[in-house]
Amino acid sequence: MSFVPGSSRNPTSVRAIQGTKPGLLDSTQPGRLLRTPGSTLSFAAFDPLTASGSGASHSRKRYDPEPARPKRIVIETPPCGRGQSRWRFVPRARRAPGVEDEGVWPRRVIICGEPYICSEDQWDIYKLDPAYDCYIPKWPGDPQITRKEPQLQESSPFAEDTRKRRPSPSLETEGETSPKMHKRFRKVVSLVTDEEGTEFESATESDDEDEVEEIVAEEFAAGAHQNYGTKPTKDRRKESRRKEQREKLKANFTSSSFESRRSKTPDIVDLTMEDDSPPLESTTNGTSAGLPKRKVFLSEDLLEDDVHRPSKKPRTQQPSSRSTSQRKRERERQRMAQSEFRERMKEHREQQLWEEIFADAFRPAPNGSQSSSSGSSVDNENVNGAHTATGADHSLDEEEAQRLAAIEESRRKLAELERDRPIWEEEARKRAAREREEEEKRRARRTEEERRAAAAAAEEERKRQRAEAAAAEAERLARAEKERLARELEARRRRERERWSWGPWTTARAIERYKTLSEEFDAAKFTPQNPVMFETIPWPVLQSPVTLRVEDIEWSAVEDFFAAARRHMRAQDYKVLVEKSHKRFHPDRWRARGVLKSVEDEELRGCWEVAANTVAQALTPIWREIRG
Template sequence: MSFVPGSSRHPGPRQLQGSKPGLLDPTQPARILRHPNSTLCFAAFDPLAASGHAHPRKRTPDADPARPKRIVIETTPGNRMPSRWRFVPRARRAPGTPGSEDEGVWPRLVIVCGEPFILTEDQWDIYKLDPIYDCFIPAAPHHSIITRKEPSLQDASHTRGDSTAEHAKKRRLSSPALDSEEHRNLNKKFRTVVSLVTDDEGTDIEEATESDDEDEVEDIVIEELPRKDPSSSDRAKQRRKAREEQTRERREKVKAKAGSSFESNRSRTPEIVDLTMEDITPPGSTTANGVPAGSTKRKVFGGQDSPEETSSRGRTYQPNKRARTLSPGTARADMERKRAERERRRMAQQQERMNGMKEQREQQFWKGVFADTPLPTPPPSQHNDGSQRTAEDTRLNDEDAERQAAIEESRRKLAELEKDRPLWEQEARKRAMQEQMEEEARRLRKEEEQLRAAEAAAQERQRQRAEAAAAEAQRRAQSEQARVQQEREQRRRKERARWSYGPWTTGRAIERYKMLSDEFDATKFSVDNPADFEMIPWPVLHSPVTLRLEDIEWSAVEAFFDAAKKHMRTQDYKVFVEKSHKRFHPDRWRARGILKSVSDEELRNCLEVTANTVAQALTPIWRAMKG
């Protein structure tokens, strides 16, 4: 029953997660699970965890110990059957995709049979385990694709799997240790195929597969089993030695077989691939010989070329495991040598091209020199009745003369060119010196421009800092002025409240005058702290609530000092008059800048007239006190 997903009813791709097969294809569990009710779980294989020891025994070192290997573990319900595990095969890759083990970040969008789904890594591995589906990773930015294989490809895959399973059961010699009850349940899918690839120089290089890792797993299992007697170790060594000998012989046969057809099949793709490594060509593409990718698989050994061994029980074993023929260091050194040889050939070809271009330039130069040489004109014949022999001799002599003249002209031009060589060299030196001077001038101009730009930037920063400082100072001055004005207003309100209540008497008038006089004499007037009418201690007996500029007259000043004379002692009165006279003197006001601090011109004029009136009224009183 085929599976063709319908159109999605959801606005976005459906998400497939978990390790349960058959979410889209109901027939999938029958192809993957050994038991209908088994459960799958996926993990990364680690030889240390498989051995159960923190310090494993000496084994073959892995060339890439950091690469992850995904395995699938099948567990039956109720543990009625032992759990089994195997490696998850790789997906096919497009040419140029990075990495061989890393298949990207999960979950991600995957096109399953033409419909997009969000798949987790477990669901992706389930489709890789299913033999009727093909998992392909194209180059970025395309999404991964899962398609259903053709029926012919599925039949070939099943045939190849059966053959592989049959060979996998015959991969080792029989022994009491392996034939015991403890080894009957050891059934894993070991890969038994050798892959040969050809590098750029045509040298056969063996491609590493997962068989070495699986041999390591098998060795771990065998080493962890209890040994019944000392002879088991000897038998294991003999089996290992026999296996290495078989691998060596098989490798020699493969090399001999590959070398015979190397010249005709040099550019062909590898004929022998890993069972778990599908072809990396996109779906629908074919190989160089027209066979569909992944349809068939040739075995390494066939017929009389397949080495066979016969055990003591009469069985015939066909070993299909081979070890590495070259160490990574040897292969790397060989590649470096070939790369150096290619570099030498490239340099030789480049030198040859340069020599050819130089020779071509010289030939063009000589052609130009000979082209500029005028051909001599033969003189007209003076004897028309000469014999034909004389004419022919004359023609030959003329040709020799022309040739000789051309040679002489060429020699002359060459001599002139050689004579002018010092001039050419001198001109070349002058041009080089001129270019050097111009380059130096450009460099100096560039440095000067950079210096001017740096100076301008510094000046701009300084100007900005100055503006910021001025703005900050102005802000502080305004804040201070506002604070002073606020304090002044508060003080005025307090004074007004103080002198506004209660009966107004002569004593309170004199007391208020003295208090305002002390504050007036101590205040420094400026534009930020200007003088006003209420700050000046006017010597009158009027109440500050009703006092106006029109009330300050000559008679009011005389009445104030007459009342003060009655309330004060004579000596105190003299001091009082002396200070008042100096306080309202016009020169004193001008020196203190009282009037300049007032910004309102009308108020300034009124204050000036009133202060002069008080000063003129105080002058006779001060003189009478002195007399």
């Protein structure tokens, strides 16, 4: 049964929560989920074929139209990458009868009575939180997240697993009276070192990892091929692999190296013997009966037969018949029991060693030994007493001599440490003082750098403000100057229009206007502040300046003007007029004077240049005619 994603149910009217950060709605949630404050969570899909090569994906020959939903895992990464990342499976939510999966995400979820659009990562975070209960009803109901009652939170197995480790059942009942205390014998645990204990731990942990992958792989294969059934040959192969694994595990625990380690210590101790009972003549490992025996740490009852039992029981049923949480709790109890056992054995050995050291350090000197002078130290007296006792008692074997030498070496090192204590304490104080001084110097240097940086930033800000103010003032002045020039140009145009617009326009007035504007044009200096105007250029045409346009400056208009001027002027005056006009409109003279450079508008400048060239070209044949 599938669910329609929550985005189709008016998602814009509710708030959306997403991401892998816990505590978006409940600020106390990170304290219940994160083992280390500041850790980050990430989610992934568990696949038993991960990192198994490209050929592993071809093992499934048939096409599966409805593949099984992969199991989700959560990975906790310590802050800044320090420490070891840990992962676990995300628990399943409670589902109503007939609901096969958790649907498509993101979707609408009712969290404590309020609707939210929840992503799959946030949904998994609430499933991991032992304080909340996640429930998926039948369609069309929305998933619901409610807060559990306090008594339910205390009894939740997930809360127990995430916050602390459960004590081993064997450790819980250690102090209680066992119902089988009437048995005569108890099993003695071998005194193994830390290096010997790591062999058992590595074997158990590797077997646990293989079992996790095997269980998930079996569930993955069972979910993927539920529509096609299973073949008897595959079941037989799986069963044979399980038998081989059990045989290997049994062989590891019953190997010769394990038996050789067990044979180094006594196997059976009669606890019914009293403290004043005579010692046995020999033990199972062949040690001398006269030697003093060390105390042995007892852990659990011995069965009737002295056969070693592996810590992991052989399977009597299919792995799928037992729940994953039950197998996980069993493995966790086994690991905790082994770890507690090694810690207690180590503490027991250290305590026994220190008891022997202090017992021998304050042992009185034997009879017949010579006491040292009253001015000698306690260490010299103990050393002389030990050597005297060693020389007197010839029955001590080599092991006892080595043990006494080790005790003396330990006492010597302790005395050296005590003697050097003032020296390294003084060095520690000096080092702390140097560190404080360096820290103060660094703090002062950092403060000075911050002050200088702040002063430089303030100076830069002042410079920027002054530059902005200067730029604004320059822009204001330029705008005012431009407005002034525009007003002056407009006034000049108005004066020119008023000057020649009154009265009838005749040929004589056209010639007079040309002569007047020519004198002003030849004497003017054109700059961007004093640009040339169309009205101030002496165009040689007979048309009235009121209606004159740049398009009216043509070759024929120039010829008509000079033909009329020839009729109204004397020959000598006409010749001077033509020569000055030819020089006035020559292109090189315009470029030398910068007439057109004073015009800002490029389009207007181009039009005037074409008009001036037309006048110059029309004047050239007239000028040649009067010179020929």
